[in-house]
Amino acid sequence: MTPQDDIREELKAIAPRLNNLMERKPTNPFNAPQGYFDLLPQETLSNVKRLNNLVGSLNDETHAATNPFAVPVDYFDALPNDMLDLVKAQPKVVALWPNRWKDWLSIAAAVAAIVLAGVPLLKQNNAVTRQPVAVLRNVSNDELYNYLSEDVGTIRVDEIAAGLPDAKLDTLERAMVAVHTAAYNDAEFDVSQVDIDDIESL
Amino acid sequence: MVIDHDDANDVLQNTFVKVWNGLENFREQSQLYTWLYRVATNECLTFLEQLNRRRSDSFDNVEHALANKLSSGKDFTGDQIEMKLQQAILALPEKQRIVFNLRYYDEMPYEEMSKVLDTSVGALKASYHHAAKKIEAFVLNR
Numbered sequence: 001m002t003p004q005d006d007i008r009e010e011l012k013a014i015a016p017r018l019n020n021l022m023e024r025k026p027t028n029p030f031n032a033p034q035g036y037f038d039l040l041p042q043e044t045l046s047n048v049k050r051l052n053n054l055v056g057s058l059n060d061e062t063h064a065a066t067n068p069f070a071v072p073v074d075y076f077d078a079l080p081n082d083m084l085d086l087v088k089a090q091p092k093v094v095a096l097w098p099n100r101w102k103d104w105l106s107i108a109a110a111v112a113a114i115v116l117a118g119v120p121l122l123k124q125n126n127a128v129t130r131q132p133v134a135v136l137r138n139v140s141n142d143e144l145y146n147y148l149s150e151d152v153g154t155i156r157v158d159e160i161a162a163g164l165p166d167a168k169l170d171t172l173e174r175a176m177v178a179v180h181t182a183a184y185n186d187a188e189f190d191v192s193q194v195d196i197d198d199i200e201s202l
Numbered sequence: 203m204v205i206d207h208d209d210a211n212d213v214l215q216n217t218f219v220k221v222w223n224g225l226e227n228f229r230e231q232s233q234l235y236t237w238l239y240r241v242a243t244n245e246c247l248t249f250l251e252q253l254n255r256r257r258s259d260s261f262d263n264v265e266h267a268l269a270n271k272l273s274s275g276k277d278f279t280g281d282q283i284e285m286k287l288q289q290a291i292l293a294l295p296e297k298q299r300i301v302f303n304l305r306y307y308d309e310m311p312y313e314e315m316s317k318v319l320d321t322s323v324g325a326l327k328a329s330y331h332h333a334a335k336k337i338e339a340f341v342l343n344r
Contacts, residue, residue, distance in 0.1 A: 004309055011306070014331050015338035021283055026306050029280025029288065032207060044218040051219060 203246045203303060205268045205292075207277040213249050217242045232317055239310075239318040243300060250296070265292050283341075290340035298333040305330050 012019040139147075204210050220241055228237060254264045269292050272278060278285065291299055300319065304310045312323045319326070 003311060007305060007309055010330075011334055014334040017342055018334060018338035021341060022287070026309075027280075028307060029284040030205075030207070030210075030277050031279045032210075032277075036211075040214070044215055044222075047215055048219050048222050 203299065204249060205271045205277075205288075209249065209253075213242070213245050216249075217245045220245065236314060236317045239304075240320075243318060246300075247296070268292055286341050287337065290337040293340055294333050294336060298329050298336070301326055301329040302333040302337070 008019070011022075204213060217238070221238060224241075228234070232240075250264055253267070257264060257267065269289060272285070272288055272292065278288070280288070291302060294302065301315065304315050304318070305312075310318070312326050315321075315326050316323050321329075
């Protein structure tokens with residue numbers, strides 16, 4: 001059995017259907033131009049010569065010694081002085097951790113101004129909300145009657161009672177219950193049901 | 203392997219130039235025939251790698267470009283079945299393609315191929331087996 005037969009048998013064992021398709025002996029299906037192989041040795045040798053000549057010319061002393069790049073006239077004469085000028089110029093020192101005390105001072109001043117302006121406003125606001133008794137004393141009885149008559153649904157005991165002692169809260173609560181009861185019963189609100197003395201005593 | 207005649211010519215020329223210049227270093231540890239095949243295979247792989255690098259900005263891969271060259275039919279004289287076989291060979295991974303070509307067309311014994319490709323006989327047999335199976339599936343399914 002020849003090596004070719006071995007190869008055919010091997011292919012038959014691995015891929016029998018492929019082997020059936022390729023019944024005939026494998027042939028190279030690619031063609032080369034006519035006379036290509038006759039000219040090949042000559043062409044190859046001429047390529048080798050061309051390459052060798054190229055390499056030889058690059059190694060040639062005349063080529064190796066010539067620098068193909070030009071420099072401006074007197075460049076190398078001026079170079080030492082140019083370099084010394086560069087060395088003499090003091091570079092700007094940039095601190096790794098710059099001292100920014102001015103920035104920090106500005107920030108501190110701004111914070112202090114906000115605090116100083118904010119504290120009196122805060123105190124004033126607290127004084128208004130925490131002293132309803134003083135506010136109520138400045139309200140006339142007529143204004144109080146009108147307020148209770150018109151704003152029955154919107155009166156909030158907790159707002160008025162904020163900051164009042166427990167004893168005063170009972171009084172306020174009695175007055176408000178009377179107002180709300182009248183509103184719930186859809187009865188005409190009778191201001192006389194409110195004990196104004198109780199409210200005034202707040 | 204490279205399909206196109208001009209490309210094959212370039213690879214062959216480079217192979218002979220390298221052989222010519224490296225003849226002094228040929229140590230005669232292997233046959234000249236094996237050495238020639240080894241240089242030619244390396245040149246072929248280098249050529250395909252360069253082709254791949256040149257086409258890296260393209261959506262086409264080398265195999266697709268080679269398949270296009272094959273279907274142009276410029277240097278191809280085979281019939282329809284042979285065309286299908288070539289298309290199947292082009293679809294193989296590079297190593298399997300080399301092994302199949304050396305075995306099927308060049309009828310190279312595995313021992314010789316082992317020296318050319320610096321690979322064990324067992325690995326070459328496995329490569330050929332996979333290649334033949336893939337080609338069979340390609341040819342029969344399309």
